[in-house]
Amino acid sequence: xxxxxxxxxxxxxxxxPAELAHARxxxxxxxxxxxxxxxxxxxxxDRALLExxxxxxxxxxxxxxxxxxxxxxxxxxxxxxxxxxSSSPSVVVPIARAxxxxxLPWSVAGATSLVAAAALAVLWLxxxxxxxxxxxxxDQRSRSADALVGPIARExxxxxxxxxxxxxxxxxxxxxxxxxxxGKR
Amino acid sequence: xxxxxxxxxxxxxxxxxxxLDAMRPILERYATPLYSxxxxxxxxxAATAEEVLRDTLATAxxxxxxxxxxxxxxxxxxxxxxxxxxxDVHRQAKRSRRLADAMxxxxxxxxxxxxxADAQLIADQERAAHRERIAGTMDQLxxxxxxxxxxxxxxxxxxxxxxxxxxxxxxTFDVLLFRAVRAFRxxxxxxx
Numbered sequence: 001x002x003x004x005x006x007x008x009x010x011x012x013x014x015x016x017p018a019e020l021a022h023a024r025x026x027x028x029x030x031x032x033x034x035x036x037x038x039x040x041x042x043x044x045x046d047r048a049l050l051e052x053x054x055x056x057x058x059x060x061x062x063x064x065x066x067x068x069x070x071x072x073x074x075x076x077x078x079x080x081x082x083x084x085x086s087s088s089p090s091v092v093v094p095i096a097r098a099x100x101x102x103x104l105p106w107s108v109a110g111a112t113s114l115v116a117a118a119a120l121a122v123l124w125l126x127x128x129x130x131x132x133x134x135x136x137x138x139d140q141r142s143r144s145a146d147a148l149v150g151p152i153a154r155e156x157x158x159x160x161x162x163x164x165x166x167x168x169x170x171x172x173x174x175x176x177x178x179x180x181x182x183g184k185r
Numbered sequence: 186x187x188x189x190x191x192x193x194x195x196x197x198x199x200x201x202x203x204x205l206d207a208m209r210p211i212l213e214r215y216a217t218p219l220y221s222x223x224x225x226x227x228x229x230x231a232a233t234a235e236e237v238l239r240d241t242l243a244t245a246x247x248x249x250x251x252x253x254x255x256x257x258x259x260x261x262x263x264x265x266x267x268x269x270x271x272x273d274v275h276r277q278a279k280r281s282r283r284l285a286d287a288m289x290x291x292x293x294x295x296x297x298x299x300x301x302a303d304a305q306l307i308a309d310q311e312r313a314a315h316r317e318r319i320a321g322t323m324d325q326l327x328x329x330x331x332x333x334x335x336x337x338x339x340x341x342x343x344x345x346x347x348x349x350x351x352x353x354x355x356x357t358f359d360v361l362l363f364r365a366v367r368a369f370r371x372x373x374x375x376x377x
Contacts, residue, residue, distance in 0.1 A: 008368040011329040023363035051229030077242035
């Protein structure tokens with residue numbers, strides 16, 4: 001550390017190697033400062049001396065605030081002040097509003113559940129839609145063969161193949177009629 | 186003066202009624218004199234000085250409702266806020282800062298309260314007072330030390346040019362400046 005009470009050597013006194021090194025380091029710090037790029041890190045000794053140099057420069061008008069820096073500082077200050085002014089009232093939230101905020105998620109969840117339950121009930125209680133049967137001619141519908149065969153007498157019990165042929169021919173007529181009308185198989 | 190007193194009063198009243206953005210032209214105008222004649226000469230550190238300036242302006246905007254218009258510029262009020270902030274910085278600093286402590290002393294300022302130009306007047310007088318104190322200390326230094334400071338820190342000549350004018354090597358000039366600043370620091374602290 002620089003001792004304020006230590007005497008400063010005469011201008012013509014021979015510098016020690018340590019003083020030479022310190023003087024060179026300080027000269028570089030001043031160089032960078034004059035170029036507007038003061039080193040971020042420096043020893044406490046150099047910082048103390050640089051403060052002296054900066055005071056001398058400032059008093060002689062050599063350390064003015066650049067216009068962009070000025071605008072930025074003004075902007076920051078306004079943002080800081082206006083931000084704190086506008087945010088301060090919302091720091092304390094009224095109890096009623098705080099309670100309302102606490103119940104809000106539960107209210108939304110409850111309402112959503114009620115709507116879902118009502119939709120399910122409506123689906124469950126709704127009567128089934130009526131089934132419309134296709135209107136087809138009798139010869140194309142499933143039907144009993146009684147009209148063709150009728151009661152089978154005992155003496156004709158052995159003619160089963162003839163009866164089957166008759167039923168088959170009847171059903172084949174219906175099938176052909178449907179095919180010729182362009183209907184499906 | 187870009188900002189007339191009547192205009193300044195109107196902006197202050199607007200800000201006091203809630204339009205804080207009305208303070209912008211006032212802050213723009215007074216940021217530079219606050220920085221260069223009030224804050225930086227009392228701190229000696231540009232980065233800290235910029236922070237103090239920012240705090241000063243923010244505090245001014247926050248407390249503008251407390252300001253009472255007395256027919257003169259708002260600048261002395263801003264200056265007082267800045268000086269208080271500088272004192273805070275010095276109070277918080279742990280190490281000894283004799284020069285800064287010396288510089289932080291109030292510089293007496295007399296200005297015409299009715300003149301709309303008194304902000305500039307205050308800044309000029311303050312700068313002149315600082316210069317006088319610096320010059321008084323410089324006068325107590327040896328001739329070569331005074332020259333080293335004058336050439337490098339006031340005229341801001343390069344090290345090479347400073348060395349050439351003093352007829353020494355650059356290394357020798359570095360030592361001269363180093364010793365000169367140390368001597369100045371010592372003298373300035375003792376002069377207070």
